[in-house]
Amino acid sequence: MNRMRYECGVFHTRYASEMGLRPRPLQRIRLVLIAAAIVVYPFVANGYWLDLANQVAIATVGAIGLNILVGYTGQISLGQGAFMAIGAYSAGLLTLQAGLPWAVGIPVACCITAAAGAFFGLPSLRLKGLYLAIATLAAQEIVEWLMTHWTWLTGGTEALVLAAPRLFGARMNSPFVFYWLGAALAAGTALFAANLFRSRMGRAFVAVRDQDIAASVIGVDVARTKLLAFATSSFLVGLAGAMIAFYRNIVSWERFTLETSVVYLAMIIVGGLGSVRGSFLGAALITLLPALINNVGRAVQETAPQAAGLLPHVQHAVFGLVIIVFLIFEPRGLSKLWGNVKDYFHVWPFAYRKG
Amino acid sequence: MPLLELRDLTLRFGGVTALAGLDMEVRRGELLALIGPNGAGKTSVLNCISGLCRPGSGTITLHGRDGERHALHRLPPHRIAALGVARTFQNIELFRHMTVLENLMLGRHLHMRGGVLAGGAYLGRQRRREIEQRRQVEEVIDFMNLEPLRNQVVGQLAYGAQRLVEMARALTLDPALLLLDEPTAGMNAEEKESMARFILDLHEERGIAVLVIDHDIDVIMDIADRVVVLDFGRRIGEGAPAEVRADRAVIDAYLGRAPNGAGD
Ligand SMILES: Nc1ncnc2c1ncn2[C@@H]1O[C@H](COP(=O)(O)OP(=O)(O)OP(=O)(O)O)[C@@H](O)[C@H]1O
Ligand SMILES: [Mg+2]
Numbered sequence: 001m002n003r004m005r006y007e008c009g010v011f012h013t014r015y016a017s018e019m020g021l022r023p024r025p026l027q028r029i030r031l032v033l034i035a036a037a038i039v040v041y042p043f044v045a046n047g048y049w050l051d052l053a054n055q056v057a058i059a060t061v062g063a064i065g066l067n068i069l070v071g072y073t074g075q076i077s078l079g080q081g082a083f084m085a086i087g088a089y090s091a092g093l094l095t096l097q098a099g100l101p102w103a104v105g106i107p108v109a110c111c112i113t114a115a116a117g118a119f120f121g122l123p124s125l126r127l128k129g130l131y132l133a134i135a136t137l138a139a140q141e142i143v144e145w146l147m148t149h150w151t152w153l154t155g156g157t158e159a160l161v162l163a164a165p166r167l168f169g170a171r172m173n174s175p176f177v178f179y180w181l182g183a184a185l186a187a188g189t190a191l192f193a194a195n196l197f198r199s200r201m202g203r204a205f206v207a208v209r210d211q212d213i214a215a216s217v218i219g220v221d222v223a224r225t226k227l228l229a230f231a232t233s234s235f236l237v238g239l240a241g242a243m244i245a246f247y248r249n250i251v252s253w254e255r256f257t258l259e260t261s262v263v264y265l266a267m268i269i270v271g272g273l274g275s276v277r278g279s280f281l282g283a284a285l286i287t288l289l290p291a292l293i294n295n296v297g298r299a300v301q302e303t304a305p306q307a308a309g310l311l312p313h314v315q316h317a318v319f320g321l322v323i324i325v326f327l328i329f330e331p332r333g334l335s336k337l338w339g340n341v342k343d344y345f346h347v348w349p350f351a352y353r354k355g
Numbered sequence: 356m357p358l359l360e361l362r363d364l365t366l367r368f369g370g371v372t373a374l375a376g377l378d379m380e381v382r383r384g385e386l387l388a389l390i391g392p393n394g395a396g397k398t399s400v401l402n403c404i405s406g407l408c409r410p411g412s413g414t415i416t417l418h419g420r421d422g423e424r425h426a427l428h429r430l431p432p433h434r435i436a437a438l439g440v441a442r443t444f445q446n447i448e449l450f451r452h453m454t455v456l457e458n459l460m461l462g463r464h465l466h467m468r469g470g471v472l473a474g475g476a477y478l479g480r481q482r483r484r485e486i487e488q489r490r491q492v493e494e495v496i497d498f499m500n501l502e503p504l505r506n507q508v509v510g511q512l513a514y515g516a517q518r519l520v521e522m523a524r525a526l527t528l529d530p531a532l533l534l535l536d537e538p539t540a541g542m543n544a545e546e547k548e549s550m551a552r553f554i555l556d557l558h559e560e561r562g563i564a565v566l567v568i569d570h571d572i573d574v575i576m577d578i579a580d581r582v583v584v585l586d587f588g589r590r591i592g593e594g595a596p597a598e599v600r601a602d603r604a605v606i607d608a609y610l611g612r613a614p615n616g617a618g619d
Binding site for chain 1: 405406407450451457464465467486
């Protein structure tokens with residue numbers, strides 16, 4: 001027996017059980033419930049909500065990728081849009097021009113993005129903080145320029161149109177079919193990241209963020225670790241880009257601008273830096289909020305048509321406001337908020353709060 | 356043959372000369388104390404040995420267990436750590452957002468294998484590696500009496516406890532040479548005594564050579580085998596604790612105006 005249950009909690013009697021990812025039985029139950037909800041969802045949701053779920057899945061993969069670099073390793077990047085673009089264009093061109101099957105094209109595209117990430121991460125060996133952010137901004141600008149001017153390869157400002165790939169005979173760009181791929185990739189990415197940060201290399205990433213001098217004297221090769229973080233992060237960000245390419249069947253530079261980079265930063269900040277769960281919550285909030293505001297706006301428009309002209313401005317303002325409110329009241333993000341709720345129920349009905 | 360040889364070491368920061376042609380050595384298995392007034396260059400010596408500062412001239416040679424000679428003044432910090440040199444810092448440098456356990460597991464970084472892919476998959480092999488290293492870490496936790504703090508976040512620990520954790524992290528590297536920069540600074544008498552005990556124990560039980568900097572002369576005189584005195588980046592005295600204490604030049608330079616009046 002690895003675990004003993006008492007009224008007051010769970011005691012681990014072996015390291016292996018304490019070091020598990022989901023050590024408590026209650027957490028296992030929650031996991032099963034979440035899995036059940038994911039399986040049932042596409043059968044009850046309509047096309048609109050399925051599409052939103054797919055967007056959340058893609059954003060989750062991208063946000064976890066960015067969080068590995070920014071939240072866990074402490075290297076600020078404004079190049080998210082560029083790396084998604086590299087993933088999307090590589091995946092698209094590899095299937096379109098080189099004729100690779102999509103299941104091969106996607107991993108190859110991810111590897112190409114990882115290599116590009118490591119290359120654009122080179123300035124991190126000399127620069128920190130805002131200076132590094134500016135250097136990654138250069139990556140963003142270079143890639144944007146290449147996308148729009150390297151016409152013979154990318155089609156320039158014309159979008160790249162892909163054939164819809166098939167998944168078990170069904171067209172992958174249908175929301176229902178893509179849902180399964182999206183959910184599997186998002187869950188796989190989350191599991192990968194959670195595992196990474198309870199093992200050797202993940203700890204080294206965090207060590208470089210917290211205290212790079214101490215990391216170096218305990219034997220962490222700081223330069224190598226930073227580049228590895230750029231590569232790992234970009235691999236996943238490239239995956240998110242490739243997912244967009246095959247879901248939309250269209251790769252267009254407008255999806256991968258500096259604004260994309262900023263929106264993804266907003267996701268991980270609102271969700272929680274250095275948290276896998278936070279990456280998902282932030283991705284969900286930032287993806288769903290505009291949709292929610294839209295729906296409310298439409299309802300308002302029906303009852304008060306004279307306000308219609310104002311709506312687009314109000315929508316932007318509300319979006320910004322929600323983010324600011326978050327930063328002020330819970331700077332550690334949705335992930336912390338969720339933790340608080342959990343703690344509350346953990347000891348319910350006794351009103352005792354941890355720390 | 357000594358474990359570590361420093362020859363004619365010079366280090367400058369702009370116009371300030373931190374080390375001016377320093378010669379010294381650490382012998383195999385000894386507990387050597389490095390003392391000197393503020394700004395004498397003590398921390399600079401440690402920074403050069405652990406690769407954080409590049410000396411302007413001079414050599415630092417580590418004689419490895421296998422009889423190999425390693426030129427530390429040309430190696431980056433992580434390579435020096437891999438040769439069995441561990442250290443603590445004057446202003447504690449821990450990974451503040453991690454737990455004590457995670458800090459110590461990081462100390463095992465060099466003794467472990469496993470990259471991004473193995474870690475992300477966390478299948479059988481990596482899992483076994485983590486558990487195996489955890490055993491080593493628990494042994495150090497046991498040695499340093501850190502059991503109650505194991506899962507606490509380091510940034511929230513008391514100052515004295517943080518110093519112990521930092522030393523424990525250095526110990527998990529399984530070093531041949533341990534560099535301690537003022538391990539008892541800011542501690543009360545009781546904490547100082549238990550820290551001195553730990554230093555002696557790890558030196559005697561594990562045979563680790565120790566180079567310790569401290570301002571507390573009483574602690575130094577109690578535990579050191581040998582003392583080197585530094586002033587203006589030069590060695591001005593050397594010998595057994597009692598000899599150094601009686602040395603005229605040392606008294607003039609340091610003991611006579613020691614910050615805690617320990618020179619009498
Ligand atoms: N990074 C640095 N930049 C500029 N000057 C430095 C730097 N590090 C040390 N110095 C200078 O080098 C000299 C030696 O400093 P060092 O820290 O080695 O002294 P120390 O003997 O450890 O003193 P203390 O007892 O105060 O810790 C001092 O004059 C200090 O001001
Ligand atoms: Mg000092």
